Amino acid sequence: MPFTVTEMAVSLWKNLLQTTKERILQQRRMSLYNGAHGYDEELLKKKLQQFAGGSINLSKEDNGIGILTLNNPKLMNAFTGTMMVELQERVTELENWKDGKGLIIYGAGNTFCSGSDLNAVKAISNSQDGMNMCMFMQNTLTRLMRLPLISVALVQGKAFGGGAELTTACDFRLMTPGSEIRFVHKHMGLVPGWGGAARLVRIVGSGAALQLLSGAAGVDPERALHLGLSEETLSSSDETGALEEAQAWLSQYTEGPATVIQAVKKVVTAGRELPVEAALRTEKDVFGTVWGGPANLQALVRRPKHK
Numbered sequence: 224m225p226f227t228v229t230e231m232a233v234s235l236w237k238n239l240l241q242t243t244k245e246r247i248l249q250q251r252r253m254s255l256y257n258g259a260h261g262y263d264e265e266l267l268k269k270k271l272q273q274f275a276g277g278s279i280n281l282s283k284e285d286n287g288i289g290i291l292t293l294n295n296p297k298l299m300n301a302f303t304g305t306m307m308v309e310l311q312e313r314v315t316e317l318e319n320w321k322d323g324k325g326l327i328i329y330g331a332g333n334t335f336c337s338g339s340d341l342n343a344v345k346a347i348s349n350s351q352d353g354m355n356m357c358m359f360m361q362n363t364l365t366r367l368m369r370l371p372l373i374s375v376a377l378v379q380g381k382a383f384g385g386g387a388e389l390t391t392a393c394d395f396r397l398m399t400p401g402s403e404i405r406f407v408h409k410h411m412g413l414v415p416g417w418g419g420a421a422r423l424v425r426i427v428g429s430g431a432a433l434q435l436l437s438g439a440a441g442v443d444p445e446r447a448l449h450l451g452l453s454e455e456t457l458s459s460s461d462e463t464g465a466l467e468e469a470q471a472w473l474s475q476y477t478e479g480p481a482t483v484i485q486a487v488k489k490v491v492t493a494g495r496e497l498p499v500e501a502a503l504r505t506e507k508d509v510f511g512t513v514w515g516g517p518a519n520l521q522a523l524v525r526r527p528k529h530k
């Protein structure tokens with residue numbers, strides 16, 4: 224039986240959607256580093272597995288908000304080797320979450336994260352391991368930043384070193400009273416290596432980034448708000464209350480169908496990262512995934528007035 228015009232249009236639209244989705248997914252997964260950069264991921268992962276402890280837990284809620292917990296409270300949620308590997312696994316899981324809209328990252332025991340586990344850092348202090356760890360974390364945090372989910376770092380307690388860098392891989396930061404973000408790298412004889420400097424410059428500008436990295440001073444919620452590093456200071460400092468507040472804050476932006484919220488994040492990511500022509504082309508591709516899609520057709524039937 225011949226196809227009707229509507230069936231052909233639907234089939235064309237589905238094909239276009241599939242191809243565009245695959246291309247966008249492929250772009251997102253593209254690693255910054257590979258063998259040509261002297262990067263050997265499998266070798267590094269084996270090494271990281273030797274530094275065990277803690278975990279990275281992900282709970283995917285029915286409202287489309289994922290909660291990622293940094294769980295190593297004995298060491299102020301410092302990243303052990305196995306936690307670095309687990310973070311990469313959770314990011315892969317989130318890349319494949321079709322119903323996802325938002326993500327909150329927070330630390331167990333009412334503190335965010337104190338950076339790399341200094342015990343592991345000491346054991347892999349040779350330059351090859353250090354460079355591999357740096358490339359591994361940059362790959363993972365770049366993919367985290369590019370997730371089609373609106374992400375929030377809920378900063379309670381301390382976000383130090385790599386923990387401060389992790390907050391910059393999220394779209395937004397919310398801080399609880401008394402919390403602190405601090406790029407302590409200078410005092411460790413280091414600079415950020417998880418992509419934190421590049422992202423910080425884009426968030427607060429080069430002057431403020433230079434001050435935060437060279438001064439290595441703590442940033443409290445008031446200063447963070449002033450710098451544009453934090454979006455809001457929450458009123459609760461207890462874990463449950465802060466998490467509820469962060470969820471309520473985020474849900475203002477995740478209301479609506481996942482396809483549309485994910486499309487919004489994708490066009491913003493393109494605008495943030497790409498030269499304008501490439502960003503415009505991506506915007507066109509993403510537009511094609513929602514134009515004539517279910518949410519668009521339903522809205523056309525409803526003809527809502529935006530008063």
Ligand SMILES: CCCC(=O)SCCNC(=O)CCNC(=O)[C@H](O)C(C)(C)COP(=O)(O)OP(=O)(O)OC[C@H]1O[C@@H](n2cnc3c(N)ncnc32)[C@H](O)[C@@H]1OP(=O)(O)O
Binds near residue numbers: 339384385
């Ligand atoms: C490219 C990435 C670069 C990096 O991330 S390098 C790491 C940068 N981070 C740091 O230097 C943080 C060092 N830690 C601190 O300054 C303090 O522990 C911190 C976070 C201010 C918390 O202070 P307090 O609240 O007084 O707690 P505390 O010092 O008694 O810590 C409790 C236990 O946790 C441990 N801990 C904290 N941060 C750690 C880390 N990054 N690696 C390994 N262990 C860490 C700390 O040693 C202590 O353990 P213990 O009770 O002495 O056995």
